[in-house]
Amino acid sequence: MAQSVEKFLSLKNRLEKVYRHLSKGARRQGISCYRIYDHDLPEAPFIVEVYEDKLYVSEYKRRHNLGDEEHEEWLAECLRIMSEVTGIAPQNIYTKLRQRKEGRGGQYQKVAEDKNEFVVSEGGLKFIVNLSDYLDTGLFLDHRITRQMVREQSSGKRVLNLFCYTGSFSVYAAAGGASEVVSVDLSKTYLAWVEKNMALNFPGEKKHKVIHADVLQYLKELPAGSFDLIVMDPPTFSNSKRMEDILDIQRDHVSLVNDCLKALTQNGLLYFSTNYTKFILEKDKIHSSQIKDITRQTTPFDFAGKLKRQCFQITK
Incomplete structure (x- = not known):
């Protein structure tokens, strides 16, 4: 003892x-x-x-x-x-x-049915969190600074949030004065959560819409120049039955990033983040001459020295 x-x-x-x-x-x-x-x-x-x-x-x-x-x-x-x-x-x-595993691949897994939802504040905005029912809480605290960067860049922009989870980036983009915000995810549960977060902050807002889709397929069909700013924080690995293909972020990031760049207007911005600890960005295969590693810049005080993700700002 x-x-x-x-x-x-x-x-x-x-x-x-x-x-x-x-x-x-x-x-x-x-x-x-x-x-x-x-x-x-x-x-x-x-x-x-x-x-x-x-x-x-x-x-x-x-x-x-x-x-x-x-x-x-x-x-x-x-x-x-x-x-x-x-x-x-x-x-x-x-x-x-x-379970100990890489990244946010299991973020759609439900673990309980307690419905312990309540509202918290961040950056003057409100978010619904659930501390009991899912693998994650509904708000990734490590992206606090990145969210604020997106807010500051969103004025008058058409913003696309891919693998949007509960839509915290979408709320920040709307708060920054985006002309349009589109949130895409394969989980209807999380898309409903996005809409609740939006309604909580902007009752009656008409500039936001959710799209239930496989991001890999959705990007392929998106016309060039559709958006001015894209946020993409995908899981490390996903083999959801609802997807047409398996997602492996190390293998697939080049095509994902290049598809995002195609969907952006000239000088448009992509914020790309991954939790895969062994991730290596293949810069030479990406169709951009302006790639900034903003991992350190977006590391909050409570994650200093312990952050297990990388974040990049990529310009078209």
């Missing part, structure tokens, strides 16, 4: 240190949703995020050599420590067990 006590003490000390530092940065920037812990200690493999007055705790599945009861006791003590450090009540802590 002495070793266990030591491990709990390590977790408490680590959480106190990072929470003190990160909560101060969040307050200073007026941010209410942020990550405080990401597998900092091998013996405590969690992601821990603050969503205003709630805490999202995602435990990575692993071989821990504990029986079910022992694991429950261990988890309960970890959660008690998190509650004590953050001051967030135990009933406002949402836990989830996740």
Whole structure:
């Protein structure tokens, strides 16, 4: 038990240190949703995020050599420590067990039916998050800065959001004064979520539309010069039965990016992001002379040193 006590003490000390530092940065920037812990200690493999007055705790599945009861006791003590450090009540802590795998390929997988939806704010905008029912919460916190960049670039532009998930980029584009916003995804569940997020921020807005489609096929059929700005944050891998083909981002990114560039107007912008940690951009095959790696520039304070994605701004 002495070793266990030591491990709990390590977790408490680590959480106190990072929470003190990160909560101060969040307050200073007026941010209410942020990550405080990401597998900092091998013996405590969690992601821990603050969503205003709630805490999202995602435990990575692993071989821990504990029986079910022992694991429950261990988890309960970890959660008690998190509650004590953050001051967030135990009933406002949402836990989830996740498989360790690359990227956001499983983002459409439902894991529960609790319907724990509530609204949070970011950048003066509102977003519906769900901390219990899906593999992810509905708001990727690592793209906070990228969303703001899109907002600043959207005035008077026709904006396309591909693999749009819950449409946070679409909301930011609309807030930036886009003349048209189109959100494309293969999941009807998430497209409905996009529409709810839009209605929450812009009741009666007519400049936004959702399209239920396989992005790979949709891009092939899109007329040249249809959009001024495109956002594309695809899963690393997808073999959805609803797709005509399998998506492998390393293999397919060149054709995806080039199809986006074809769909853009001259000097149009593509924001392309991937969570594949071994990703290598094949610049020489991409039809653009202006490719900027903006990964560092778009890394928020709560992801410094731990960001597992790359982000590029590509100009036609």
